[in-house]
Amino acid sequence: xxxxxxxxxxxxxxxxxxxxxxxxxxxxxxxxxxxxxxxxxxxxxxxxxxxxxxxxxxxxxxxxxxxxxxxxxxxxxxxxxxxxxxxxxxxxxxxxxxxxxxxxxxxxxxxxxxxxxxxxxxxxxxxxxxxxxxxxxxxxxxxxxxxxxxxxxxxxxxxxxxxxxxxxxxxxxxxxxxxxxxxxxxxxxxxxxxxxxxxxxxxxxxxxxxxxxxxxxxxxxxxxxxxxxxxxxxxxx
Amino acid sequence: xxxxxxxxxxxxxxxxxxxxxxxxxxxxxxxxxxxxxxxxxxxxxxxxxxxxxxxxxxxxxxxxxxxxxxxxxxxxxxxxxxxxxxxxxxxxxxxxxxxxxxxxxxxxxxxxxxxxxxxxxxxxxxxxxxxxxxxxxxxxxxxxxxxxxxxxxxxxxxxxxxxxxxxxxxxxxxxxxxxxxxxxxxxxxxxxxxxxxxxxxxxxxxxxxxxxxxxxxxxxxxxxxxxxxxxxxxxxxxxxxxxxxxxxxxxxxxxxxxxxx
Numbered sequence: 001x002x003x004x005x006x007x008x009x010x011x012x013x014x015x016x017x018x019x020x021x022x023x024x025x026x027x028x029x030x031x032x033x034x035x036x037x038x039x040x041x042x043x044x045x046x047x048x049x050x051x052x053x054x055x056x057x058x059x060x061x062x063x064x065x066x067x068x069x070x071x072x073x074x075x076x077x078x079x080x081x082x083x084x085x086x087x088x089x090x091x092x093x094x095x096x097x098x099x100x101x102x103x104x105x106x107x108x109x110x111x112x113x114x115x116x117x118x119x120x121x122x123x124x125x126x127x128x129x130x131x132x133x134x135x136x137x138x139x140x141x142x143x144x145x146x147x148x149x150x151x152x153x154x155x156x157x158x159x160x161x162x163x164x165x166x167x168x169x170x171x172x173x174x175x176x177x178x179x180x181x182x183x184x185x186x187x188x189x190x191x192x193x194x195x196x197x198x199x200x201x202x203x204x205x206x207x208x209x210x211x212x213x214x215x216x217x218x219x220x221x222x223x224x225x226x227x228x229x230x231x232x233x234x235x236x237x
Numbered sequence: 238x239x240x241x242x243x244x245x246x247x248x249x250x251x252x253x254x255x256x257x258x259x260x261x262x263x264x265x266x267x268x269x270x271x272x273x274x275x276x277x278x279x280x281x282x283x284x285x286x287x288x289x290x291x292x293x294x295x296x297x298x299x300x301x302x303x304x305x306x307x308x309x310x311x312x313x314x315x316x317x318x319x320x321x322x323x324x325x326x327x328x329x330x331x332x333x334x335x336x337x338x339x340x341x342x343x344x345x346x347x348x349x350x351x352x353x354x355x356x357x358x359x360x361x362x363x364x365x366x367x368x369x370x371x372x373x374x375x376x377x378x379x380x381x382x383x384x385x386x387x388x389x390x391x392x393x394x395x396x397x398x399x400x401x402x403x404x405x406x407x408x409x410x411x412x413x414x415x416x417x418x419x420x421x422x423x424x425x426x427x428x429x430x431x432x433x434x435x436x437x438x439x440x441x442x443x444x445x446x447x448x449x450x451x452x453x454x455x456x457x458x459x460x461x462x463x464x465x466x467x468x469x470x471x472x473x474x475x476x477x478x479x480x481x482x483x484x485x486x487x488x489x490x491x492x493x494x495x496x497x498x
Binding site: 064065068069070071072073076077080081084170174175177178180181188191192195199200201202205206208209210212213216217 | 305306309310311312313314315317318321322323324325326409412413414415416417419420427430431434440443444446447450451454455
């Protein structure tokens with residue numbers, strides 16, 4: 001037990017600081033991806049409801065592909081495919097030499113696409129809860145379509161979408177562990193390194209699981225507060 | 238033009254000759270992995286759901302912790318915990334005579350996926366069982382039915398209908414998640430792809446894998462929709478037996494008697 005604690009401590013020979021740094025990378029990756037994925041998801045949802053058949057087709061293909069592909073495969077396709085694409089582009093512009101795509105960037109793009117596909121379903125569901133009268137009332141007040149969306153529809157939308165988005169966030173947080181396979185030193189990768197150095201897989205993988213659990217629990221709390229805030233107009237009292 | 242020529246326009250035929258069969262095998266491994274863990278996980282999940290709903294507080298708390306753990310941490314971490322973590326306790330497993338199990342990546346992956354999907358399915362079953370109205374139980378009790386019989390004959394069938402859709406989603410999530418098995422040296426569809434890519438450096442292979450995964454997921458989705466329609470056909474008003482169509486004689490008589498058109 002003493003031994004285990006010293007392995008996880010922040011002092012010399014302990015891996016506490018390394019795990020904390022990895023946790024920070026995991027959180028940074030997830031928090032960077034979140035707004036990108038969610039707003040891309042909202043765009044896809046609006047496209048899925050648009051009058052243009054072409055926009056609807058794009059939305060359908062997008063969600064089918066990125067909901068159907070394993071996240072690991074999406075990540076590798078973005079990582080290796082992006083590399084090849086950039087190399088070809090650079091070659092076409094006369095630049096020779098090796099270019100390494102940033103693993104963090106690949107992660108943000110890949111997880112952003114996946115999150116967009118899943119959150120667009122949530123947005124569509126939320127958009128369906130808003131009665132047409134709200135749009136009509138907005139235009140009767142002389143608001144432009146954009147202002148109607150921003151001032152009238154969006155606040156109500158957030159309220160309906162939050163529970164679904166909170167699920168999306170938890171999935172994203174867990175999915176980010178896949179980035180360890182393309183050598184970004186996140187929590188999972190840091191754990192692998194610790195296991196390699198200390199030969200204590202039980203301790204460290206269990207510790208990683210517990211850290212992920214704590215992150216989930218913490219963000220669950222944050223979402224409860226957000227939901228309370230989004231529902232404040234509906235509170236009784 | 239033969240079929241092969243047309244195929245050649247789309248994909249690299251050389252690559253297909255070299256790795257095509259391996260991909261087929263990979264799909265088979267993925268299918269096995271998912272089928273086994275999803276089925277056993279379902280049975281375990283049902284037991285967990287019953288324990289979660291039981292009157293015993295300790296049992297409720299224990300299953301709660303189990304479900305929270307497996308739903309709250311990444312499957313990747315769970316897989317590594319089982320394969321590398323439990324796999325490091327060699328002396329212990331040898332004493333128990335279970336070393337053959339924890340030595341193999343295949344069994345560890347099966348175990349990790351089973352335990353993981355069991356936690357998710359437990360929540361699905363719990364929600365579904367709770368969605369059956371109380372009145373159903375009360376009515377069965379009023380008829381003098383035993384609690385166990387009430388569950389098997391009244392509650393369970395209605396709960397299963399509610400479960401169908403989320404279970405289908407869980408199956409699809411499992412198919413996607415099974416790609417992680419490739420990280421512990423299992424040659425499922427993803428593992429085969431990575432192996433072939435490391436030998437040929439041909440990016441096309443990843444696109445093959447993408448198309449195959451999409452095909453599998455789409456097929457399962459449609460099959461599940463058919464299954465769902467079939468199992469809920471007694472619940473749809475539109476499918477009530479229609480009045481019998483008049484026979485040919487009465488139809489002819491009607492046409493004959495119709496005023497001139």
